[in-house]
Amino acid sequence: MTSAGDDVEVVLEGRITARTATPIWQAASATLARHPDRPVVFDASRVEYVDNVGLALLFDLIRHERSSEAKVELRALAPNLSALLAGYDPRDFAAAADSRRHVGMLEQVGRVAARELAYLAEVMGFLALCARALRRARTWRSSVMWHDVLNIATETGANAVPIVLLIGFLMGVIISFEVGLVARQFGAVIFVVNGVGIAVLRELGALMTAIVLAGRTGAAFAAQIGTQKVNEELNAISTFGIDPIEFLVLPRILGAVLVVPLLTVLADVVGLFGGALVMSSFDVDFLEFYTRLLGVVTVGDFALGIVKAAVFGLTIAIVGCHRGFETGAGATSVGLSATRAVVSSIVLVVVIDGLFAVFTS
Amino acid sequence: MSGILTHSDPLADRAPDSRLAISVRNLRMGYGARVLLEHASFDVRRGEIVVILGGSGSGKSSLMKTLIGLYRPMDGDILIDGVSLVRAAAEERAQLQRKLGVMYQSGALFGSLNVLENVRFPLDRFTDLAPAEKTLVARMLLRTLEMGQAESLMPGELSGGMLKRAGIARAMALGCDILLLDEPSAGLDPITAANLDRMILSLRGNLGVTFVVVTHELQSIFAIADRAIMLDGPSRSIIADDEPVALREHSTDARVHQFFNRQPDAPLADRRR
Secondary structure (H helix, E strand, O other), X not given: OOOEOOEEEEEEEEEEOOOOHHHHHHHHHHHHHHOOOOOEEEEEEEEEEEOHHHHHHHHHHHHOOOOHHHOEEEEOOOHHHHXXXXXXXXXXXXXXXXXXXXXXXXXXXXXHHHHXXXXXXXXXXXXXXXXXXXXXXXXXXXHOOHHXXXXXXXXXXXXXXXXXXXXXXXXXXXXXXXXXXXXXXXXXXXXXXXXXXXXXXXXXXXXXXXXXXXXXXXXXXXXXXXXXXXXXXXXXXXXXXXXXXXXXXXXXXXXXXXXXXXXXXXXXXXXXXHHHHHHHOOOOOHHHHHHHHHHHOOHHHHHHHHHHHHHHHHHHHHHHHHHHHOOOOOHHHHHHHHHHHHHHHHHHHHHHHHHHHHXXX | OEEEEOOOOOOOOOOXXXXXXXXXXXXXXXXXXXXXXXXXXXEEEOOOEEEEEEOOOOOHXXXXXXXXXXXXXXXXXXXXXXXXXXXXXXXXXXXXXXXXXXXXXXOOOOOOOOHHHHHHHHHHHHOOOOHHHHHHHHHHHHHHOOOHHHOOOOHHHOOHHHHHHHHHHHHHOOOOOEEXXXXXXXXXXXXXXXXXXXXXXXXXXXXXXXXXXXXXXXXXHHHHOOEEEEEEOOOOEEEEEEOXXXXXXXXXOHHHHHHHOOOOOOOHHHHHO
């Protein structure tokens, strides 16, 4: 230890590395903070080794502006380290690394609303592109790849049968049970059949099938096309002069529009069966349930559910494919596209269901 | 007024007592029953730049992944700073692995973090530095690798050369003085590749970093390598271990001579004869 007049002298010693730098850095910074008006000398003659963290420590000691009477000096630093430090300009590090501006709540709401509106416009544009591609495929037999449509219909439809059956059945069971408990208090158990019949055929069969398909198929479409985009397969398809929408999107749209109504029929049937099963515990047997059902529901109710299912299938396929096409770069973007496809599909399906309810009531 | 600032933690950071950064002893490696390399022994001295080369499929990248402990060798030993990586228990093995900085072929940056956050990641996980200090370390590293302007970009927005340089910055963040680079100049334009070579030489010269570089880019090999270790797929062995120029000029092995002089195989008809 040595003393040199007003100078504060600190000897740096040993190895300064990522694993040893923390206490040295803290102590050195504290020394500088304690003596803002006095010159400080850091003697580096006993430094054995520094790695990049040690180098950052040395740079941090000399980079801050101090008055001319309170200069910081790094003494006896090895020439190679001096040369390295000379390569950094303190001004480059003056700006905060993260200069993200704070966004207020109102601005945030506005931004989200603008983004969603822009997204809706994009989806409509994409829908127009698909319609144009469909119109171009005048001779469907040759232009549409029916083999792909069949594969997609199998994957989207046949493989989804078990989950749709399960959800449809449970949906019928739960609704008739919950409503049946309340109706029994008023002696109106028989009217539960009306509720279950209308709800399943007009609303829930199509809606629940669409929600299951949005999670299963919408995400898959987005991930498949997103991965193809990341791997530049879309560019390769375009380079062959093939329209990616005709090649990738049309088969998916056709597949989804075909299978979602079929799955909805299954969901309707097992939903009503589940309802009838529960109603038998409320002393309404199967025959009574069936007779009552035929009296309260019409072919129109059933047809409305099927038409809605086709529109939902179209929505899920369009949104899934569109999210796939707008995938950025890297694996994270693919995951993000799949997630967004599910969320957007479900929101749009519910909104469209609401519009159907308004215009068909 | 004066004081001494030092901190030593003999377990966490000791001066290497061995001049050998990596020692490979009688290594046998492969997948399942398929052996890629056997009876392989070589040393990498501190501050040395060693290139591992060989034709496609000769096991270069697999050897690198075995050296860093991702693959377990079938037999033999790998010593990092004199300590066996193969026999180490899980905790010691993780400590040894943290001594090695690795840059993967694609950069392998985390897609959800920007460049600066990627480089800060190991510092966040394994050091007690203050946030501002970690950011300074990361930003200095990025400046060193000429990536200062790209620190707020996401990996998806980077070119191939930038991905590799960011990968090197992240590999160096913990102060690793042994860096393993997998195909650093593959797919890069000649100027970017030459800049990368210059950077490797500068890091070795100024910070004493040891490099093991897997590549088959001849220009890079001659520019940076102190020694070249050549693997041969068919014979599953190391067939050369010397300075690149010596191998090119004096090797009597036809395979080595062919590789370093960039000669094609003989026409199929001649080979059948």
